Amino acid sequence: MADTVAERKTDIGPPHYEKFLPPVVKANYGKWKYHEIVQPGVLVHVAESGDKLYTVRAGTPRLLSIQTIRELCDLADTYSDGYLRFTSRHNIEFLLTDPDKVGPLIIELTTRGFPVGGTANAISSMVHTQGWIHCHSAATDASGIVKSVMDELIGHFQTMELPAKLRLALACCLNMCGAVHCSDIAILGIHRRPPKVDQEKLSKICEIPTVVASCPTAAIRPKRINGKETVEVIEEQCMFCGNCYTVCPAMPLSNALNDGVSIWVGGKVSNARHAPMFSKLAIPYLPNNPPRWPEVVAAVKNIVEVWAKDARKYERMGEWIERIGWPRFFQKTGIPFTKQHIDDFRHAGLTYQRSVHIKS
């Protein structure tokens, strides 16, 4: 085995980034002076040397066929000397030195269905996950909801008229691949039925101590059933995190009748003004209603609109809510406040209102 491994190339790591930097970037690396936003989706960076770099940013569905990647490469060959990049939010960026090519590129992108925008006080593309396309633990789909929400909110991608940036994200289960827990608005897939233990399978494919130890609330107990070592779930203690299922496939949680989506608001990762914050629960449950999840789209749109109307300049969702207070947030958005909104996990007491500072 060892000699065959040696024959193969391994551990070469990623290509060195320098190979992929446009000449203008190489020449001005670390020597950029300032930037301006020329129009939605178009940035100009000006270097100490006076060189200018134009960036045209467009939204993508993140899930891309090789046919579309080649099409985008063709555009990059024509307009940006064969260089392009992607952002952490799945936008594509073309890097141009010739300002005269900016307009024609925007027309090409728009006609081919790639909206240009996502800069400054806008909604950028949604960070999201795999959902029913590829994941075993999904409580909802990812791409379908993202498509439906962005179809509705695309106007805010293509303009910059919001009070501040608005970062939307979606994760299809509590594993949260993607920083949804610190987003202005996060859509999170949730299970609501405890795992159903497949006794036959479990004793064959899972290690009982591992399964028992996997549960953060100690809801899983070893049990002997019909002479077989297996486990049982104390259902009142289960909060549907899915950790047991991750370590043991014989504990499935997915269930069409109970799975759905929750909505979280007011998180941020940037340190600008307010320190980074977690998103907090706004809506505990909305049904899975494919293909367009109208309830989810309407809920997100409502929150965006109330915030956009009410927030002051530069106020991110969480900063706005902190100013007006949570009672007003629920009042203004018309979202009912329920028992589920009150934390009951560790350190829950720290989230209670421990003063008489109440706006009336």
Added chain:
Amino acid sequence: MGDENKPSQTPKLDELEKGPWPSFVREIKRAATKSPMARDLLGVLELSYEEKVGHWKHGGIVGVRGYGGGVIGRYSDVPEKFPNVAHFHTLRVNQPAGWFYRTEALRAICDLWERHGSGLTNLHGSTGDIILLGTRTEELESTFADLTKAGFDLGGSGSDVRTPSCCVGPARCEWACYDTLNFTYDITMHFQDELHRPAFPYKFKFKASGCPNDCVAAIARADLSIIGTWRDEIQIDQAALKEYTENGIDIQADVCERCPSQCMSWNGKELRIADEWCVKCMHCINAMPKALRPGQERGAVILIGSKAPIVQGAMLSSVLVPFMKMEPPYTELKELVGKILDLWSEEGKSRERVGEFIQRVGLGNFLEAIGLEPKPEMVAHPRENPYVFYEEYFEEEPEAASETEG
């Protein structure tokens, strides 16, 4: 799909081809013109849309020889109906730092993925990798061979160092306080073994942001978050301020009053910043990039421990080193990380992220074990409870007794 006269097999998904936002269904259909896998993916997805549940099973162990990570195994639970996606494994391919490409490189990936897989990708996955979505077990080795031929390698998965990622940094951003691309490439190469051969209690992620705007969400998504900062004075170009006032910025209201430290004053002509109180939040610089720039003594804050909820609840990273110079070969940081990985590998429980480990053993004990001094910058405030642990205490010495005996 298929015969034009037949009714569509995917009426629900077809709905998602409508509307102005680019459609992932169109992408799958595009790939399906060539790939039977993509065709069956469409079928299995339509089934999920009808039934409102997923149809994928756990992967088990699949991968390429000599690697323990980089491939996510996936099998369909309805292989009889959709045999072409009976296996649908994903490869994570380590992206170039900053996600810059030349088109040749992307085309090479498209070509090899046309030969070996579904023709579907994610640009990019949540950790930052290029995701090649869906292939069969027997294709993995040959895909890997073609990938390395094209100059690419697999990224991380499972309990290993996950593919590090970074913001655009000095390549295009005037605010980068260190070279995020160089740093990311450097540690990716430094940790190749740890990245490809899982041997930790759980995953370990690095994310590098060049300034406190934290464009790659390092503070929320990385076990080790390296966030650029400065510690001298914000550079001010008084003349450029004028331009902003003329272009509708109200410096008093929009900048000074929004400063979290309340350390700025504006008299209509001159802006003053009491830098000793500035918390380096970036707001004023974001608002007026032409007039204000980070200081010149630059480095990074090193933070540790953020993660999503699984298992013990979500966490943000917290300060480990308030300021560190970030220059190649990053020896100080590598040494620190080495100590952290050793300790956590040794004492962490299975599926315990380093943040959870620190919560369990206590930050104080953790610092002691890795040889860092406790600093007030590491906490929001000192403890509020009096339940303090001391490892040792004094006993009265039996001095008097020994004297009489002597």
